[in-house]
Amino acid sequence: xxxxxxxxxxxxxxxxxxxxxxxxxxxxxxxxxxxxxxxxxxxxxxxxxxxxxxxxxxxxxxxxxxxxxxxxxxxxxxxxxxxxxxxxxxxxxxxxxxxxxxxxxxxxxxxxxxxxxxxxxxxxxxxxxxxxxxxxxxxxxxxxxxxxxxxxxxxxxxxxxxxxxxxxxxxxxxxxx
Numbered sequence: 001x002x003x004x005x006x007x008x009x010x011x012x013x014x015x016x017x018x019x020x021x022x023x024x025x026x027x028x029x030x031x032x033x034x035x036x037x038x039x040x041x042x043x044x045x046x047x048x049x050x051x052x053x054x055x056x057x058x059x060x061x062x063x064x065x066x067x068x069x070x071x072x073x074x075x076x077x078x079x080x081x082x083x084x085x086x087x088x089x090x091x092x093x094x095x096x097x098x099x100x101x102x103x104x105x106x107x108x109x110x111x112x113x114x115x116x117x118x119x120x121x122x123x124x125x126x127x128x129x130x131x132x133x134x135x136x137x138x139x140x141x142x143x144x145x146x147x148x149x150x151x152x153x154x155x156x157x158x159x160x161x162x163x164x165x166x167x168x169x170x171x172x173x174x175x176x177x
Contacts, residue, residue: 004065005122007114012107014067014114017055017078021068024075025052028099058082063123064092069111076102081115086156087129087163092119094130094166096142108142116146120168127168131161 007014029042055066069077077098084093119128148164
């Protein structure tokens, strides 16, 4: 497993995903709505456990990998910043999943902003990319709030996705649309 730093925001703590988080990951994906934009239905606990195991086995660049998203010491989601399996050139791809019962409170935006800042400024990456399913209006809204630029669409993860990029600017914040 690669070494990922702990990141904190006003309300959240992002820390390295551990084997002890497996049941929490299963709980995050328990409802079928969490998988509606994914190629695999992770509401099946066996599939969610296998996905958690793949995340735990990740061995990528230091500073990139998988995080548990905690609020008040409860895991409410998972996120990743890692070389993309879908885009060329090993570009860093961001992904975030917040349990349905915690949706609508800005946690996805807050966690993703911390990871973008870590990638662009902490790691000095030239860009952070995201792939968002065409029909996932909530994640597309998060990406807009975060200042991602929409650079097109393509077939990724078995479905049509928007291809989005966050770039650093001279004032240290991601470029905003």
